[in-house]
Amino acid sequence: MSIFEGLSGKLQNTINKFRGKGRVTEKDVKEMMREIKLALLEADVNFKVVKDFINKISQRAVGQDVLESLTPGQQVIKIVHEELIDLMGRVPAKVTFSSKPPTVYMMVGLQGSGKTTTSGKLANLLRKQGKSPLLVACDVYRPAAVKQLQVVGNQLNVPVFALEGNTDPIHIAKKAIEHAASKLHDLVIIDTAGRLHINEELMDELENIKNAVRPQEILLVIDSMTGQDAVNVADSFNQKLGVDGLILTKLDGDTRGGAALSVKAVTGKPIKFAATGEKLSDIEPFFPDRMASRILGMGDVLSLIEKAQEAFDEKKALELEKKLRTQQFTFDDFLDQMQQVKKMGPLNQVLGMIPGMNAKALSNIEVDEKKLGHVEAIIKSMTAKERNDPGIINGSRRKRIAAGSGTTIQEVNSLLKQFEEMKKMMKMMSNMGKRGGKGLGKFRMPF
Amino acid sequence: MGFFDKLKDGLSKTRKSITEKIDQVLVSFGKVDDDLFDELEEILVTADLGVDTAVRIIEDTKKMVRERKITDPSKVKELIKEALVEIMGEETEKLEIEPSPAVIMVIGVNGVGKTTSIGKIANMLKNDGKKVMLAAADTFRAAAIDQLEIWSKRVGVDLIKQDEGSDPAAVIYDAIQAARARKADVLICDTAGRLHTKKNLMEELRKVSRIIDREMPNAKRENLLVLDATTGQNAVTQAKTFSEVSEVTGIVLTKLDGTAKGGIVIAIKSELNVPVKLIGVGEQLDDLQPFDAKDFVEALFS
Ligand SMILES: Nc1nc2c(ncn2[C@@H]2O[C@H](COP(=O)(O)OP(=O)(O)O)[C@@H](O)[C@H]2O)c(=O)[nH]1
Ligand SMILES: [Mg+2]
Numbered sequence: 001m002s003i004f005e006g007l008s009g010k011l012q013n014t015i016n017k018f019r020g021k022g023r024v025t026e027k028d029v030k031e032m033m034r035e036i037k038l039a040l041l042e043a044d045v046n047f048k049v050v051k052d053f054i055n056k057i058s059q060r061a062v063g064q065d066v067l068e069s070l071t072p073g074q075q076v077i078k079i080v081h082e083e084l085i086d087l088m089g090r091v092p093a094k095v096t097f098s099s100k101p102p103t104v105y106m107m108v109g110l111q112g113s114g115k116t117t118t119s120g121k122l123a124n125l126l127r128k129q130g131k132s133p134l135l136v137a138c139d140v141y142r143p144a145a146v147k148q149l150q151v152v153g154n155q156l157n158v159p160v161f162a163l164e165g166n167t168d169p170i171h172i173a174k175k176a177i178e179h180a181a182s183k184l185h186d187l188v189i190i191d192t193a194g195r196l197h198i199n200e201e202l203m204d205e206l207e208n209i210k211n212a213v214r215p216q217e218i219l220l221v222i223d224s225m226t227g228q229d230a231v232n233v234a235d236s237f238n239q240k241l242g243v244d245g246l247i248l249t250k251l252d253g254d255t256r257g258g259a260a261l262s263v264k265a266v267t268g269k270p271i272k273f274a275a276t277g278e279k280l281s282d283i284e285p286f287f288p289d290r291m292a293s294r295i296l297g298m299g300d301v302l303s304l305i306e307k308a309q310e311a312f313d314e315k316k317a318l319e320l321e322k323k324l325r326t327q328q329f330t331f332d333d334f335l336d337q338m339q340q341v342k343k344m345g346p347l348n349q350v351l352g353m354i355p356g357m358n359a360k361a362l363s364n365i366e367v368d369e370k371k372l373g374h375v376e377a378i379i380k381s382m383t384a385k386e387r388n389d390p391g392i393i394n395g396s397r398r399k400r401i402a403a404g405s406g407t408t409i410q411e412v413n414s415l416l417k418q419f420e421e422m423k424k425m426m427k428m429m430s431n432m433g434k435r436g437g438k439g440l441g442k443f444r445m446p447f
Numbered sequence: 448m449g450f451f452d453k454l455k456d457g458l459s460k461t462r463k464s465i466t467e468k469i470d471q472v473l474v475s476f477g478k479v480d481d482d483l484f485d486e487l488e489e490i491l492v493t494a495d496l497g498v499d500t501a502v503r504i505i506e507d508t509k510k511m512v513r514e515r516k517i518t519d520p521s522k523v524k525e526l527i528k529e530a531l532v533e534i535m536g537e538e539t540e541k542l543e544i545e546p547s548p549a550v551i552m553v554i555g556v557n558g559v560g561k562t563t564s565i566g567k568i569a570n571m572l573k574n575d576g577k578k579v580m581l582a583a584a585d586t587f588r589a590a591a592i593d594q595l596e597i598w599s600k601r602v603g604v605d606l607i608k609q610d611e612g613s614d615p616a617a618v619i620y621d622a623i624q625a626a627r628a629r630k631a632d633v634l635i636c637d638t639a640g641r642l643h644t645k646k647n648l649m650e651e652l653r654k655v656s657r658i659i660d661r662e663m664p665n666a667k668r669e670n671l672l673v674l675d676a677t678t679g680q681n682a683v684t685q686a687k688t689f690s691e692v693s694e695v696t697g698i699v700l701t702k703l704d705g706t707a708k709g710g711i712v713i714a715i716k717s718e719l720n721v722p723v724k725l726i727g728v729g730e731q732l733d734d735l736q737p738f739d740a741k742d743f744v745e746a747l748f749s
Binding site: 038041042043044046047110111112113114116141142143144145147148149150151152155196197198223225226227228229230232233250252253254255256258259278 | 489492493494495497498556557558559560587588589590591593594596597598611642643644645675677678679680681682684702704705706707708711730
């Protein structure tokens, strides 16, 4: 994915509209917030959650940080990303164990959210960590649900407790705990039937199971593809039972997974695991930062932004922008710029992040990374005076520079020519930005 | 955490019915203006229509408001409903299974309610006097075959199955031969839930579909995509990708007995023109209903 797509590109476009009239204003920030709002809604984050989130972000964004920044779009994305991570919990949350074994987990959730498979995965994962799990089949309603858990248990070689023919999940759960104690299982995972959060009778049943077995953790299993209703579901389960943790399933699909943010926001409870496939090993800790990028639909863009911000000294960038505008850009500046850019990796992607550059226009610039080294060598062979005032570089100076840099006179000539062209282009570009101009077409950098 | 507290406050509001909110909006805005439309748009988004579709509907409504020179905000609600019903189509789309034989392939992602819906559909068709057979081609999920078998017994229809782990295409092939021999009117094929992003599993589905095409080229054919009403924007991608495997002829929208509105089917209908044919409203045999656009739209606002 290119940085020019998705939210980052949209934000950059918003910024470009305002470029040239000085700093971004509060109104600009408002427009950026609209883009973020849309992105979050498209990712299925609940609209109420989005609203509150945007309010919070706006406050930070209108703060000096963004308004003063030369890269407000990136700055805003960074803030959004940070706040998302903060909301979802900075570090992966862990399940806890009871000091008095057996530790009992109760799996709850809507129909089809993935409770049974996830119960198996959890047993498998924690067994690897030295636990001796017992799976308990308390879904007495769905046809063949007990059998399903038994097959899963069998595949894993984890024992499954079931009472054939018994339709009282509270009784089954109680018996299971006794059974676990006698067989020295230190972990009991109770699979319950899927139910709607508005089904009072069945919600009462869960409460009764809870009171009967006093679970260490009640884990709410949520399908990551869930839409706006996720908040109602999570809130109801949490209000009724006091949920201890959330598990997001089916993350191996291509949903943006905004439900993660919704359920976390409404319950305040940590997301403890991410289920990422149908295999019984497909479960992993939940990483808030990855989820934040996923919700924003930005992939690795964020790490690029981080790098760009590390590499660029804002003050220097400000000076540079002024020089570009006033045609005072020298080879020293150029070298400096080049070295900063080089620190960041793939040039095509990174160029767009140079303050003052029009991301869209730059997206079709061709960069020959091999030539970079030559260019650098040529510039380094110039005297300070030459770098500052390339106009004085006559024939004999060119010869000397070529020899000194181990390149040819042709290469020196072409760099000088392209540098002049580039200065013109950059001037045009910064003017163009002011008018929200079109792309540059195919333009070759001197490297 | 202040943020969470604030949110919880807000959520009790969210839970208020949409109608109530619309009415509230209509009352609080004395005139038809942009703020009113913004609020209405938000309400549609909350029903999972997606931003694009919601915006489009609001634009349509605005146009109607202009054309009909409406100045009374309370009329706006009726206009939105009109726009939605128009998208979904007023006529109820029936299963195309006449004349016999017909094959219904039931597909969708994991846990949406395929197997349960098959039980319900089989029951409905049997009550209509059809001879129905089921094919247990979810050979992957643990005990999926047993689950369908229990439904087949409940309904009282034949089931063709093989062992767990066997080739689903082979099960379908067998089932087709059996359906032919026993002169079944309708063969309903259960398939394993699969995320549309899994290339190999989608390929497997394509193979199953081809076998049906090849073995029963003249049979009526329905490919029903089962969608869970709680699903958000991803359902559009699901519908698109499953359509690439075999033309989706209709949607079964399940779990409408919950609080989710299933508004995403409006986006799917307007983008892909796939109609909803049936809705699931519970876990019992008769919790299946034909889709009625008017009722559905009414429920969106209730
Ligand atoms: N409340 C409700 N639950 C449903 C409905 N349809 C299916 N379910 C439940 O959803 C869960 C998954 O259904 P299943 O048929 O196994 O899904 P499949 O994996 O797509 O075959 C089961 O617990 C069903 O009882 C419905 O319309 N309403
Ligand atoms: Mg199934």
